Amino acid sequence: xxxxxxxxxxxxxxxxxxxxxxxxxxxxxxxxxxxxxxxxxxxxxxxxxxxxxxxxxxxxxxxxxxxxxxxxxxxxxxxxxxxxxxxxxxxxxxxxxxxxxxxxxxxxxxxxxxxxxxxxxxxx
Amino acid sequence: xxxxxxxxxxxxxxxxxxxxxxxxxxxxxxxxxxxxxxxxxxxxxxxxxxxxxxxxxxxxxxxxxxxxxxxxxxxxxxxxxxxxxxxxxxxxxxxxxxxxxxxxxxxxxxxxxxxxxxxxxxxx
Amino acid sequence: xxxxxxxxxxxxxxxxxxxxxxxxxxxxxxxxxxxxxxxxxxxxxxxxxxxxxxxxxxxxxxxxxxxxxxxxxxxxxxxxxxxxxxxxxxxxxxxxxxxxxxxxxxxxxxxxxxxxxxxxxxxx
Amino acid sequence: xxxxxxxxxxxxxxxxxxxxxxxxxxxxxxxxxxxxxxxxxxxxxxxxxxxxxxxxxxxxxxxxxxxxxxxxxxxxxxxxxxxxxxxxxxxxxxxxxxxxxxxxxxxxxxxxxxxxxxxxxxxx
Ligand SMILES: [Fe+3]
Ligand SMILES: [Fe+3]
Ligand SMILES: [Fe+3]
Ligand SMILES: [Fe+3]
Numbered sequence: 001x002x003x004x005x006x007x008x009x010x011x012x013x014x015x016x017x018x019x020x021x022x023x024x025x026x027x028x029x030x031x032x033x034x035x036x037x038x039x040x041x042x043x044x045x046x047x048x049x050x051x052x053x054x055x056x057x058x059x060x061x062x063x064x065x066x067x068x069x070x071x072x073x074x075x076x077x078x079x080x081x082x083x084x085x086x087x088x089x090x091x092x093x094x095x096x097x098x099x100x101x102x103x104x105x106x107x108x109x110x111x112x113x114x115x116x117x118x119x120x121x122x123x124x
Numbered sequence: 125x126x127x128x129x130x131x132x133x134x135x136x137x138x139x140x141x142x143x144x145x146x147x148x149x150x151x152x153x154x155x156x157x158x159x160x161x162x163x164x165x166x167x168x169x170x171x172x173x174x175x176x177x178x179x180x181x182x183x184x185x186x187x188x189x190x191x192x193x194x195x196x197x198x199x200x201x202x203x204x205x206x207x208x209x210x211x212x213x214x215x216x217x218x219x220x221x222x223x224x225x226x227x228x229x230x231x232x233x234x235x236x237x238x239x240x241x242x243x244x245x246x247x248x
Numbered sequence: 249x250x251x252x253x254x255x256x257x258x259x260x261x262x263x264x265x266x267x268x269x270x271x272x273x274x275x276x277x278x279x280x281x282x283x284x285x286x287x288x289x290x291x292x293x294x295x296x297x298x299x300x301x302x303x304x305x306x307x308x309x310x311x312x313x314x315x316x317x318x319x320x321x322x323x324x325x326x327x328x329x330x331x332x333x334x335x336x337x338x339x340x341x342x343x344x345x346x347x348x349x350x351x352x353x354x355x356x357x358x359x360x361x362x363x364x365x366x367x368x369x370x371x372x
Numbered sequence: 373x374x375x376x377x378x379x380x381x382x383x384x385x386x387x388x389x390x391x392x393x394x395x396x397x398x399x400x401x402x403x404x405x406x407x408x409x410x411x412x413x414x415x416x417x418x419x420x421x422x423x424x425x426x427x428x429x430x431x432x433x434x435x436x437x438x439x440x441x442x443x444x445x446x447x448x449x450x451x452x453x454x455x456x457x458x459x460x461x462x463x464x465x466x467x468x469x470x471x472x473x474x475x476x477x478x479x480x481x482x483x484x485x486x487x488x489x490x491x492x493x494x495x496x
Contacts, residue, residue, distance in 0.1 A: 002242045004184065004228045005129020007193050033460055050298045055195070055326070060128065061457055068237030069131050070457045071179070071450040075465060078303070078443040082358050084470035085433055085442045088405055092464035093447060098456035104128045110330050113192030118126045157336055174422045179450070185333055194333045195326040199341060202319040202427070206482050208346035209309055209318045212281055216340035217323060222332035234454050250490045252432065252476045253377020255441050303443070308376065316485030317379050319427070352376045361440030366374045 008106070008116045017044040018112055020057055020105040022119040030123050033094045038075065038105045040089035046109070048088065053080040055108050057091045063101040072103075099123050132230070132240045141168040142236055144181055144229040146243040154247050157218045162199065162229045164213035170233070172212065177204045179232050181215045187225040196227075223247050256354065256364045265292040266360055268305055268353040270367040278371050281342045286323065286353045288337035294357070296336065301328045303356050305339045311349035320351075347371050380478070380488045389416040390484055392429055392477040394491040402495050405466045410447065410477045412461035418481070420460065425452040427480050429463045435473040444475075471495050 013019040023037035038057045040046055046054055056076045062069040075091025089107075103119045137143040147161040162181045164170055170178055180200045186193040199215025213231075227243045261267040271285040286305045288294055294302055304324045310317040323339025337355075351367045385391040395409040410429045412418055418426055428448045434441040447463025461479075475491045 001134055002226060002228075003129060003132050003134070004193070004230065004240055004242075005127060005132050007184075007186070007228075008127050008129050010125055010127065031456070035462075037464075060131075061451070062131070063455060063457075066455060068235070069128075070454045071232060071234075072457070072459045073450055074446070074448040075463070076446040077465070078445055079433070079467070082442045083435060083438060084403070084468075085435075085444070086468045087444045088466035088468065090407075090464070090466040091447070092409075092462070093449070094460035094462040095451070096456075096458045096460065102126060104126075104131075106128065108195060110195075111192070116128055118128075155332070159338075161340075185327070187331060187333075190331060194330045196333070196335045197326055198322070198324040199339070200322040201341070202321055203309070203343070206318045207311060207314060208279070208344075209311075209320070210344045211320050212342035212344065214283075214340070214342040215323070216285075216338070217325070218336035218338040219327070220332075220334045220336065249382055250474060250476075251377060251380050251382065252441075252478065252488055252490075253375060253380050255432075255434070255476075256375050256377050258373055258375070308379075310379070316483070317376075319480060319482075350374060352374075352379075354376065356443060358443075359440070364376055366376075 007114055009113060010116050014043045017041060017046045018107060018109055018115040020107040020115060020117045022103055022105050022117055024103060024119060024121060027122040027124065030098055031096050033096050035092060036095050037092040040107055046089060048080055048086045050080050052111050054089050055110055058106045060104045061097060061101055063099045097123050131238050133237060134240050138167045141165060141170045142231060142233055142239040144231040144239060144241045146227055146229050146241055148227060148243060148245060151246040151248065154222055155220050157220050159216060160219050161216040164231055170213060172204055172210045174204050176235050178213050179234055182230045184228045185221060185225055187223045221247050255362055257361060258364050262291045265289060265294045266355060266357055266363040268355040268363060268365045270351055270353050270365055272351060272367060272369060275370040275372065278346055279344050281344050283340060284343050285340040288355055294337060296328055296334050298328050300359050302337050303358055306354045308352045309345060309349055311347045345371050379486055381485060382488050386415045389413060389418045390479060390481055390487040392479040392487060392489045394475050394477050394489055396475060396491060396493060399494040399496065402470055403468050405468050407464060408467050409464040412479055418461060420452055420458045422452050424483050426461050427482055430478045432476045433469060433473055435471045469495050
């Protein structure tokens with residue numbers, strides 16, 4: 001059967017401008033609030049115009065040994081030049097995790113599709 | 125590298141209550157508006173409570189031979205019993221497609237993760 | 249104090265193309281599922297281009313005598329011509345309401361701001 | 373005519389736990405990227421459970437003398453205890469503004485409705 005999974009593109013964010021970068025501590029305590037920050041463009045900027053822009057980031061957490069991932073957050077970038085206003089590709093929030101696992105971040109460009117990145121995080 | 129694609133679960137919606145069902149014509153004309161309707165629960169109902177519910181559907185289109193998919197729509201189900209109000213698992217909109225391709229629908233259950241389904245559509 | 253409420257524009261949808269139209273039964277039974285359909289453009293079409301488009305509808309229900317409204321649903325229109333694909337301004341779902349009250353629908357145009365409409369619904 | 377504006381509640385965030393707090397510089401340069409951070413709970417924490425939680429923040433900018441506001445961003449808080457995971461009420465992004473105006477932030481609690489706050493920002 002066809003799966004949307006084949007459209008989840010990845011790569012090294014230092015060379016591929018669409019890949020979301022996950023900024024989080026490598027190690028946190030269980031249930032401790034920490035800042036989770038997703039960005040596009042740390043190395044190479046991506047356009048932000050009405051014709052070509054990143055629309056959103058979506059983030060999930062998958063705990064080691066768990067059957068299903070849990071959705072954490074969505075960030076939308078809604079101003080792409082309207083009245084000379086732009087929302088840039090930074091999305092940050094705070095999360096609490098119960099155990100060691102993996103963060104999955106996705107970003108969507110209206111021209112170049114869906115991109116993803118992951119980061120393992122140790123929870124003690 | 126790890127990919128979120130492995131969490132995209134599928135199955136026969138007649139036996140698996142999380143799988144979104146795509147209702148659309150099998151054949152449309154290029155640029156002709158048609159109704160696109162996504163549902164969960166056509167055969168087996170899914171709970172709709174604060175503890176356990178479907179949160180959203182997300183839909184993409186991939187045109188034959190295209191490199192990237194295009195996002196069409198998001199539906200969110202926001203009432204899960206608050207003040208005895210519920211939003212049920214139906215999301216419909218209208219779209220225009222330029223060519224033959226495939227519709228991809230995803231649904232997310234807060235307990236059972238992400239599910240997907242696809243439908244080929246002929247555009248003449 | 250300033251309130252965002254002053255930006256919620258309205259008018260007669262027959263003459264003002266941004267106003268969302270609410271399609272629902274005037275009377276339903278308590279807890280009975282019914283189709284709730286929101287549209288823009290029933291009388292006058294609104295552009296759907298990268299430069300100028302409706303981005304979303306947002307819908308709330310306020311029950312008679314209740315202190316707070318409950319959010320029902322969000323519809324996003326995400327294709328505005330990318331690869332000649334468009335999502336048109338129709339959003340439909342199903343809801344169950346506990347009592348008589350009022351539906352509030354909002355729509356957002358990236359150029360012309362936020363518009364609203366309401367519809368009273370009798371629940372028996 | 374009825375307007376949803378009457379449901380936009382406000383108050384002093386030091387005493388009312390639902391009111392979003394806007395953290396941004398008081399003065400920025402035109403077109404300069406700055407961090408925009410919205411929080412709930414700086415003074416008094418709000419519950420984060422499946423039964424009672426904040427679901428989203430929504431942010432607009434209205435430039436002095438402009439006719440319409442421009443949407444900047446949406447943050448959704450999606451984990452409310454599923455598998456002991458929570459997303460806390462912090463949402464941050466980066467924006468560029470063309471001129472002096474006002475930021476409008478809204479937050480939605482599934483039990484207590486919609487709350488708003490505003491902040492004037494000088495753009496030189
Ligand atoms: Fe791109
Ligand atoms: Fe489920
Ligand atoms: Fe418009
Ligand atoms: Fe509350």
